[in-house]
Amino acid sequence: MRGASAESLATLTEELGRVIDSGADGARIGDDLFAVSEVLRREPRLRRVATDLSTAPEAKSGLLRQIFGDKLDGASLDLVAKAAGLRWAGPRDLGYSLEELGVIAVVKAADRAGQADALEDQLFGFGRLVSENPGLRDALSDPARSIHDKQALVRGLLEGRATPAAIRLAEQSLTGTHRTVAVAIAEYQKVAANHRNRLVATVRAARDLGDADRQRLAGALARQYGRPVHLNVVVDPEVVGGLSVEIGDDVIDGTVASRLDDARRRLAG
Known part of the structure; x- marks a missing residue:
């Protein structure tokens, strides 16, 4: 997101942080923002009106207060109204930004509950589960199945095994904002890490790393x-020994296979 939309999202992110730090329920705000985002995706006319640069900000904020006033928590409604009064580069950016704010709210709620580390691990685990199981991946991408049906399937898989925050974000990944569930989960992981400054x-x-090895690394x-x-540790039988680490755009390959390949190239040269 660029230009006016990026600036508006940054403004709303700061406001969301202040609201949650003041004691607002982050999980409730997340649910509310996801719901509004979904309405905006479904209703192109409302989306266009809410982002129309020729309409006064107060009028757009008032319209969304009128539409959502009896459906949202007060803190959520204030955020949505503020969002409508800001500038957006394109009509779709408002809905996308409200979804990202919802993810941040869920992450902050998990952090307050001392479950943010578990949330990040569980998001990664769910993404791997989907990627490595073609049957599950097909079921979650099947256009003949409703979103509610897919969400029920995910809840059945994760309840009792994951935190409420991880389950909520796994459910949100099925709404179709992103190209695939795996892409959505990867984006949520980035949002979670960024807003925890990690x-x-x-x-x-x-093989899996022990706690001491993880802490040292x-x-x-x-x-x-x-x-x-x-x-995020992936156990990969093709790794003969050592470690391969991907962090951002950097790859640190210290595996035995990599060192052998380097040795072969030097000998061949």
Whole structure:
């Protein structure tokens, strides 16, 4: 998102932080913002009116207050009204931004409950589950199944195994804002990491890492990048030994296979 839309999203993100830090229910706000985002995606006329630059900001804010006033928590309604009064580069940007704000609200609620680390791990695990199971992936992308049916399937898979925040974001990933469920979950992971001021590293290893190994690796990466780092560990039988780490656009390949390939190239040269 660029230009006016990026500036408006930044303004709303700051306001959301102040509201939740003041004691508002982040989980409720997240649900409310997801619901409004869905209405805006379904209703192109409302979307156009709410972002029309020729209409006074007060009029647009008042319209959304009138439409959603008896359906939203007061803090959520204030955010939605404020969003309508800001400038957007395109009509769709308002709905997309409200969804991102909803993700941030859910993350903040999980952080307050001491479950933010678990949330990040569970989002990664759910994304892997979908990617590695063609039957599940097909069921979640089947246009003949309703969103509610797909969400019920996900709840059945995750209830008792994941935090409420992870389940809520897994359900939201099915609404169709993003191209696929996997893409949606990856975006939510980025939002969660950004708003906890962390980086995310995907680590591939032949076996799972123990707590001490995870702490040492996370500490070394944090010192290198100057920010805390959350590790997503993938056990990959093709990794003969050592580790491969992807963090942002960087790849640190310390696997045995990589070192052997380097040695072969040097010998061939």
